[in-house]
Amino acid sequence: MTTNSLNWNIHNVHIVLEDRVVRGSVHVSNGRIATIVSEDSSGELPADVENVDGKGGWLLPGFIDVHVHGGFGGDFMYANSESYDRITKFHAAQGTTGMLATTMTASKEAIDAVLDAVAEYQQSGNQYAPLLGVHLEGPFISEKWPGAQNPAYIRDPQLEWLQEWNTKHPGMVKLLTLAPEKNNSKEAIAWMSENGIIAAAGHTDALYEEIKGAADAGLTHAVHTYNAMRGLHHREPGTLGAVLTDDRIYAEIIADGEHVHPAAIALMLAAKPLDRVIIVTDAIEAAGMSDGTYELGGLAVVVKNGTARLREGNALAGSSLTMIRAFRYMLNNTKLGILEVSQLASGNPARELGIFDQTGSIAEGKQADLVLADAEFNVERTWVSGRTVFSKSE
Known part of the structure; x- marks a missing residue:
């Protein structure tokens, strides 16, 4: 052919x-x-x-990955077409037919550069897996749960930044991760909801009631559920308890068997409606590459046996996962059948992004x-x- x-x-x-x-x-x-x-x-x-x-x-x-930082030596923070070709070509070979270019907690100038680069790349008509928009993961996150994010750039939500980004690149930012307990978060979430941007809880220490209040304001997504968030306690259900029990919230899961125990995935699938679960890769530039030392958001990452961790602190630092591997993992390690796993990898992200009439x-x-x-x-x-x-x- x-x-x-x-x-x-x-x-x-x-x-x-x-x-x-x-x-x-x-x-x-x-x-x-x-x-x-x-x-x-x-x-x-x-x-x-x-x-x-x-x-x-x-x-x-085709799979739609709403949380992916890079692959095959490319990172979206590098903000250039050569890097973007590496990422989109590699993930297309793994079954991805659309993705959100995901940033890291960084300076405003660095984020500005990514938005400009993605806009230019979209206009160039890239030949591999299309960039459907941008997922800003930070910098409006919690200092208590930085994960592999650079704490030097963590900020309270800045509504004027959101407005500036949306004015310069209308519709480019599709999803934004923030800690709902931070100052100005509720106002930012309400503004995003009114302007077609998916507000997501992630890297957060939010209490149960704070997540519920954020959902009332328009928050509809949780980033890498279980990871980098306040966990479940029987007297204070925390971020996780709210995510698992509030059907307004889509729950991402990194389906590699390393970030989340299979039993915890089973618990999520028992708690959440199937149409509110999305599998993602959270892949970094090391995806598709050999073990070694890489970079993520300016921090050194060591990949050993395919698992990525920060050199300093040993926190999990994204993954080397691909969507087809996540698909196989869910098929082989849960009770879901192929129709249900396909929904998690394709249908649900398409619905959340408002493109299910065209794809998914x-x-x-x-x-x-x-x-x-x-x-x-x-x-x-x-x-x-x-x-x-x-x-x-x-």
């Missing part, structure tokens, strides 16, 4: 739809899903376009953002709007 073709068929494949799995064929026309035909259907696909043999594998909706599931009329995986869920090919952005055979 030619890499620039927007019209093709794929057959002999298990198609993961929103509500069922069918074995059959899909026709893509002008980058969109035109026809889905199951083997027991009387429908016919066009015969005059190129056919791709799925070889009995799985056709999945396999349905006629939607963009052909698709992943072909083999029987063991290794990525064979990835398409964005019908265009091949990765092929294992090429």
Whole structure:
């Protein structure tokens, strides 16, 4: 199949739809899903376009990663197209068809540079996994829960910064992580809610009632649930207790078996409605690279056996995870089936970002953002709007 073709068929494949799995064929026309035909259907696909043999594998909706810092030696904080090509090419090869460029707690000037670079990269028409916008992880976080963030740049929420960013790059900031207990947080959350920015709790020491109050003001997301937040106590349920029990809040989870124990993931899945759980990578530049020393937000990170930790303090520092590995982990280590895991990796983030009418599931009329995986869920090919952005055979 030619890499620039927007019209093709794929057959002999298990198609993961929103509500069922069918074995059959899909026709893509002008980058969109035109026809889905199951083997027991009387429908016919066009015969005059190129056919791709799925070889009995799985056709999945492309993954959407709302929390990813980098990969294959690139970091979004580097604020240049070469780095962004490294990231988007690498993650496209892992089944990602859309992502939020995620920043670190840094100076305003450094964050300004990332927003400018992402805007320029979007306009250039990048050829791999698209940048759907930016996730600002900090700098409005708690000094008590910095995790791998640089404490030198932690600030109280600055509403004028938010307004400036949104004026210069309208709609660019899709999600912002902050500590809701900090000064000015409630005003910032209300403003974000009114201006289409997802307000997220993360790196926070917030009490249960503070998270509930933030949700009343418009907070709807929790960043890497369990990690870098006040935990659950039976008399003070804390940040975690509020996240697990408030159905207004989407809960991210880093599904690698290292950041969160499998039993804690099971507890989250028992507590949260399935449509409020999202799997993310929190991947850093070390993803796809060998063990060694790397950088994250200006801090040294040591990767050993694939696990990233700060050199000073030994805190977990993002991950080397990919979305296809997170997908496999959830499939193999929870009670969820393939439809449910697909929802966590594709449908839920698309709904939260307000783009589910265009992507996030396999349905006629939607963009052909698709992943072909083999029987063991290794990525064979990835398409964005019908265009091949990765092929294992090429």
